[in-house]
Amino acid sequence: MSAPESNTASSSGSGPEQEPGLDPGTAEELEQERAREATGPVGDAAVDTAGRLAKALHQTMSSPWTVSVGAVLLAIAAGSIMIAFTNDGVQEASAYFFARPLDTFVALGQAIGGAYSALFRGSVVNLQATDFVTAIRPLTETLSYATPLIAAGLGVALAFRAGLFNIGGQGQMLVAAAAAGWVGFGVSGVPFPLHLLMALVAGIAAGALWAGLAGLLKARTGAHEVIVTIMLNYVAFYLIAYLLATPGLLQAPGSSNPKTPPTPESAQLPPLLGDRFNLTWGFVLALLAVVGVWWLLNRSSAGFSFRAVGENPRAARVAGIDTGRATVSSMLVAGGLVGLAGASQVLGGVTTGFSSDIDAGIGFDAITVALLGGSSPWGVLAAGILFGAFKAGGTTMQAAEGVPSDIVLVVQSLIVLFIAAPPLIRAIFRLPDPNRRRAPKKKPKATRNRKEAAA
């Protein structure tokens, strides 16, 4: 009963040559395999430094973050092509490309470089500015645009983590804006901080209820939240449109436009950096929301049950977690966060009175932000600021370089498209797949076998 020597002649074909598919992760995987087989109880002291480095590298390379960054880079590259095509200078120069090819490349460089530097100038720092305020103004604009995106993005991300696809950002924002706005201009005689607080609470509560309705329907009847939230978007949109067009409800008195009265100063979010900037305390609220959601998801009992239900509802149920309650409460919180976005619009962004386009597409952009941020609070913060920068810089890009701001939207959409296809990003950037070992698939026909057989 002895183990036979199993090395045969066949090893000749695969001696020292590196296997082409070998990636940086293999060393670490082997490490793990070994550790799994190790007889030691906990941990494995034999993991050497090189192994740790390889492991860290592998984790970085296979993390969803790297995919997000790759998607952004790829989308910006694709955007360059769009900019080049739409640029007049490039079009002119390419007309005599074969006579003077250099002109085309110069024009290309000018168009693409100009566009992206305008994007930077409009969103981060204006280096052409003469005074400090003008110089850093773009950054504050970015944060200002980012405020509702972060809040609403958190709402979508939180629902994601609980296994729910919240498409209802638009509807939740609209009802939140209506509620906050109504408390803002409808209630009078309340002093500043209290009035603002009332309006904020009204907005958050309205958003929470609107989303909670979808959660309740899902938990009680099994109605799919995607359909319900989409339909609630329509309900909210047309309901607000009706309220805006009806005197005595949301419509400004004495006006025939479907628009509300302006938000009184006592209910406005005060400016964060003084009157010369548009940035309000709403951004601070968004930051607090980021920390709050992080705590909720990672440190609280409720968040634990949300994540458990999101990852494996069956196991959560067997472990005694009330999945229905988790569904409803996660949607309530998610709606409250989107409600914060809606309220911050009315109480900070657009205080001159609003109409039914107050959501400004943020409810849907929030889905993108949540996806790009990997549904983690810090990721949403980063993604929200990136999208805020696109919004702030897009205008400058159009004004200064004549690049259609639609191109920015194309870039945004491409980011999402690339994120939705992680294998594509991994293939382009040659990143390892974190799930590969768990689901081994049949590899493409290896040619080496044939060679061996022939030999």
Add this chain to the structure above:
Amino acid sequence: MRLELRGITKRFGALVANDHIDLVVQPGEIHSLLGENGAGKSTLMNVLYGLYDADEGEILLDDVVQEFAGPGDAMAAGIGMVHQHFMLVPVFTVAENVMLGHEQTRGGGRLDLEAARAQVHEISARFGFHVDPDAVVEDLPVGVQQRVEIIKALSRNADVLVFDEPTAVLTPQETDELMAIMRQLRDEGSAIVFITHKLREVREVADRITVIRHGKVVGEALPTASDAELASLMVGRSVELRVHKDAPTLHDNGLKVRDLVVTSESGTVVVDNVTFEVRGGEVLVIAGVQGNGQTELTEALLGLEPDVSGSITLDGKELVGRSVRHILDEGVGFVPEDRTLDGLIGEFTIAENLMLDRSDGPPFVKGGALQLGYRDQFAEEKVAEFDVRTQGITTPVGRLSGGNQQKVVLARELSRDLRLFVAAQPTRGVDVGSIEFIHKRIVATRDAGVPVVVVSTELDEAVALADRIMVMYRGTVVGVVPADTPRDVLGLMMAGISPEEAKGRGEVA
């Protein structure tokens, strides 16, 4: 036909599933491939069958190197496979299934069903299968379906037959019949590869045994080797196969189930008027072939089944109609049948999974906040106590092997104050080394005075663990018998024959 595998190596990324495996199967020989789950047996056979491409090595039939691009090539070369999960179309007849993939046609593309029927008749007669070619496959018992698979392979003139864990779905009697068929096939000159992890079957039917561990051939054995020898080869160390337990000390507390009826969502009665009792300090094993209502019965005990009538009382308290949370709080420990689906959250860490059923109150939660310090300390303790082999408590549980995953479930369920312990298929897909450990813990729980209910489809496990065995068949209780009841009687009971009649038949035989 002589089958030879030479230096077969198959890698998935860095995982070497097969590491230079050599195997020779002579015609007229049953060669058993023995190894634990995940040892690489199935990968090897998928390489042989053309489903995977080997990274190295070659397959020879009668000393001719073969190139299989897919199962079609393998079949054409004379290799037939009887899969663990049957590859049959349930709504087709036997003849239709047999001809599937190599249909003979007459003029105008019409199927020649008559030829297929004749073939089924011919093969059935040769081996005494009694299979009706016109029967619809889904109406046939599992054992007969397996014969259809065999007929399918033989109808393509397979000289090399591979049986991949063929006995997993069979009753003991059906297993015996299958073994008789395998011997007959061998005597007619087929080369047979028999893949299994059940030692008894190997010793009964194999002519030669090759043991695989961690993707490598670790040894060869003759069927005269003892169970202990084979097990230690398989696991790599000596293994205690018997479960040591003293006579039960019965207590007055316990579980009483009266007239329990569970109706499935589709409206069929899956547990039919079941009444039994388990007292503190004893193990009741619910035996039976998979799918006879055991799963639903245990789920009803935990309050997971929505449509339940009758009564379940634990220490006098009624559990029917209570929430899962409430039942857990009453002190019920539950190891679900499918741990990856119902027992664990694969993406969660070991530490998180260990607190899964106590995520709403002390000691893991205070004032709505998770107590991370306590959680991690608890996890470290349990990982050590239950010998979970892992790099650390922050490892996602989905990355652990089956046995270690099951230890995590067990650690969680056994770390509360229990008044009832229910374990469904506690050792399914678990390596032999972990089985030993899990059995010991179950016996220790019983010895602590807790009533224990174990569901098992493995007769060996049932006999080893039980103080009493309750056999279920089609949702009803066939009988409750002592653990020392002869195997053949238990086998007959698993086919629905009452214990009295089964004993009678057993004596005649």
